[in-house]
Amino acid sequence: MRHLLPFVLCLAGFAGLALATERQQRTCFGGPLRAVTTYVLRAAGVSVLLFALGILITWQSAGLGLVTFSGLTSLTAGIVYCALLGVARTRAP
Amino acid sequence: MTISDEPRITGRGIRQSMSDLHTWAGLLLGWVLYAMFLTGTVSYFKDELSQWMRPELPYQAQLPDQAVVAQRVADAFSKDMPGSPQWSIKLPDARNNSVYAFWRTGPRSADSRGFGEGYFDPATGQKVAARDTLGGDFFYRFHFQFHYIPVLWGRLLAGAAAMFMLVAIVSGVITHKKIFTDFFTFRWGKGQRSWLDAHNALSVFGLPFHFMITYTGLVTLMAMLMPWGERVAFQTPVERQQYASELSAFTQPGKPSEQAVPLASVESMVRQAQDRWGRDNVGRVTASLAGDAAARVVVTRSEAGRVSMSPQSMEFEGATGKLLSIRESVGAAAETRGVLYGLHLGRFSDTVMRWLYFLVSLTGTAMVGTGLVMWTVKRRHKLPDPARPHIGFRIVERLNVSTIAGLSIAMTAFLWANRLLPLSLAARADVEIQVFFMVWALTLAHAMIRRPKAAWVEQLWIASAMLALLPFLNAATTSRTLWHSLTDGDWVFVSVDLMCWALAALHAVLALRTARHQPTARAARKRHPNPGAGPLLRGEGA
Numbered sequence: 001m002r003h004l005l006p007f008v009l010c011l012a013g014f015a016g017l018a019l020a021t022e023r024q025q026r027t028c029f030g031g032p033l034r035a036v037t038t039y040v041l042r043a044a045g046v047s048v049l050l051f052a053l054g055i056l057i058t059w060q061s062a063g064l065g066l067v068t069f070s071g072l073t074s075l076t077a078g079i080v081y082c083a084l085l086g087v088a089r090t091r092a093p
Numbered sequence: 094m095t096i097s098d099e100p101r102i103t104g105r106g107i108r109q110s111m112s113d114l115h116t117w118a119g120l121l122l123g124w125v126l127y128a129m130f131l132t133g134t135v136s137y138f139k140d141e142l143s144q145w146m147r148p149e150l151p152y153q154a155q156l157p158d159q160a161v162v163a164q165r166v167a168d169a170f171s172k173d174m175p176g177s178p179q180w181s182i183k184l185p186d187a188r189n190n191s192v193y194a195f196w197r198t199g200p201r202s203a204d205s206r207g208f209g210e211g212y213f214d215p216a217t218g219q220k221v222a223a224r225d226t227l228g229g230d231f232f233y234r235f236h237f238q239f240h241y242i243p244v245l246w247g248r249l250l251a252g253a254a255a256m257f258m259l260v261a262i263v264s265g266v267i268t269h270k271k272i273f274t275d276f277f278t279f280r281w282g283k284g285q286r287s288w289l290d291a292h293n294a295l296s297v298f299g300l301p302f303h304f305m306i307t308y309t310g311l312v313t314l315m316a317m318l319m320p321w322g323e324r325v326a327f328q329t330p331v332e333r334q335q336y337a338s339e340l341s342a343f344t345q346p347g348k349p350s351e352q353a354v355p356l357a358s359v360e361s362m363v364r365q366a367q368d369r370w371g372r373d374n375v376g377r378v379t380a381s382l383a384g385d386a387a388a389r390v391v392v393t394r395s396e397a398g399r400v401s402m403s404p405q406s407m408e409f410e411g412a413t414g415k416l417l418s419i420r421e422s423v424g425a426a427a428e429t430r431g432v433l434y435g436l437h438l439g440r441f442s443d444t445v446m447r448w449l450y451f452l453v454s455l456t457g458t459a460m461v462g463t464g465l466v467m468w469t470v471k472r473r474h475k476l477p478d479p480a481r482p483h484i485g486f487r488i489v490e491r492l493n494v495s496t497i498a499g500l501s502i503a504m505t506a507f508l509w510a511n512r513l514l515p516l517s518l519a520a521r522a523d524v525e526i527q528v529f530f531m532v533w534a535l536t537l538a539h540a541m542i543r544r545p546k547a548a549w550v551e552q553l554w555i556a557s558a559m560l561a562l563l564p565f566l567n568a569a570t571t572s573r574t575l576w577h578s579l580t581d582g583d584w585v586f587v588s589v590d591l592m593c594w595a596l597a598a599l600h601a602v603l604a605l606r607t608a609r610h611q612p613t614a615r616a617a618r619k620r621h622p623n624p625g626a627g628p629l630l631r632g633e634g635a
Binding site for chain 2 (some may be wrong): 003017018021023024055063064067070071073074075077078080081084085088089093
């Protein structure tokens with residue numbers, strides 16, 4: 001639980017940020033989303049990441065929390081990247 | 094406006110200049126950096142790897158009471174090495190199933206190193222007869238000082254490589270103009286573009302880590318790279334001693350009183366430290382002049398759970414066990430250094446954090462590796478005759494094979510040697526290291542005589558096979574088989590076996606993809622406008 005919740009939050013945050021980019025919107029939805037939706041996804045992604053950072057700092061101390069956050073963001077960004085790669089491969093003509 | 098006030102028109106922008114700087118800073122010491130990154134990555138599990146490489150040391154199901162263990166080993170020292178001016182023991186913890194001890198034997202001379210070291214069984218306090226090996230410490234030491242060259246030169250080379258890396262990181266960030274827009278971009282099957290996307294992703298996802306690890310790596314070597322400030326600031330022996338005490342709890346033994354007094358209870362001293370820092374949070378016990386009235390015992394806190402390497406210690410009077418002082422803070426500058434040092438080593442990590450360090454560091458290794466390969470991919474289609482590249486291109490291509498695929502083989506060969514070399518072999522630990530370098534040299538020779546693509550494929554398959562077979566070799570040569578480890582709950586041995594198979598699969602995938610790789614029609618046309626030149630492609634690298 002100590003690592004799971006921040007991990008899930010970071011994953012969700014990066015998923016939101018990824019879906020807020022036009023290239024990934026084309027890959028996943030076939031075309032760009034509305035501007036409002038894009039802004040919401042971007043804001044939600046950043047907010048969730050900041051929330052995860054807050055939780056980690058509260059639970060672990062500033063130093064450990066920042067280090068864990070750095071590691072989790074790298075890992076979850078990589079997972080989202082690989083997932084998008086899979087989506088792109090399955091939808092490729 | 095005069096002519097001199099007019100903006101100067103230059104042919105190259107800042108990004109292009111930085112791109113060139115990034116390319117060459119990354120390439121020139123890229124092979125050294127790759128080896129440093131990979132061995133450094135493995136070093137995050139050096140204690141676990143050392144456990145695996147000393148299978149004679151029994152699995153530690155439950156962490157023993159550090160106070161009791163310290164007293165056991167102290168008793169062994171009192172009995173077996175009564176005249177030692179100083180001994181120091183690293184107590185077992187969640188990652189170490191033995192007590193590592195270091196003791197001084199007398200003045201250093203041509204015949205004697207002046208110290209001894211060994212491993213002790215926490216359960217008995219007696220020396221254990223484990224096989225002679227450097228274990229994971231070999232990769233750890235190689236990571237920053239290499240081997241077969243003087244330590245100073247090795248560290249200078251590591252420092253120079255780290256500086257090149259820092260330049261490559263900063264120039265890479267400036268070069269990458271769409272760092273956010275292209276954050277999740279990967280364009281599959283586009284040759285050079287795909288390599289660039291992969292390189293960018295590996296670099297950007299772990300960017301804070303890559304920057305931190307490079308910068309803090311330089312901090313660990315700063316006293317050697319820039320010694321002048323220290324020389325000016327600390328000139329007298331007292332000043333130098335004060336400076337040293339800010340960085341380490343280790344002190345030189347004082348002068349003996351020549352009055353024999355037995356050492357007071359070490360268990361009681363460690364117990365006080367446990368009360369202060371926690372039951373399993375004592376790192377080391379160092380006794381100077383044990384058995385003398387002037388004896389001192391320093392109990393040091395472990396690095397677990399605190400992002401700092403700054404020393405925290407309790408000093409006791411050896412003869413009475415009286416607490417003399419507690420040190421739990423250092424000056425601001427020393428603490429800054431301690432935090433940066435601690436970030437680099439990651440010894441504060443719990444298991445999850447250690448895996449995060451390992452995985453992100455592995456992406457750093459892949460970042461350097463993809464950068465090296467990209468250098469050849471980018472330049473191949475510009476060659477006048479790709480079948481006969483110039484000497485510089487050939488050297489880079491061959492070095493890439495033996496550094497990237499060859500190092501995997503050499504590191505695995507080191508582990509094979511650990512299981513296959515006779516236990517009674519003289520200087521066994523040195524022979525293991527010689528095997529590592531001989532195998533690595535063979536991979537270079539192989540890369541020299543084979544066509545690049547064939548060399549890549551063959552070496553990746555060899556690495557894959559060696560990794561896949563290592564758990565079976567372990568099962569055949571020790572009693573610590575996977576099924577026994579699973580039954581016992583020995584996750585160190587289980588993890589090493591599973592990791593070997595995971596890495597074997599990774600190398601197999603790389604080998605398959607390299608073997609199946611065909612240059613795109615566009616790239617092939619660029620290289621071979623003459624259709625009759627097609628067969629030459631067979632000799633091309635990945």
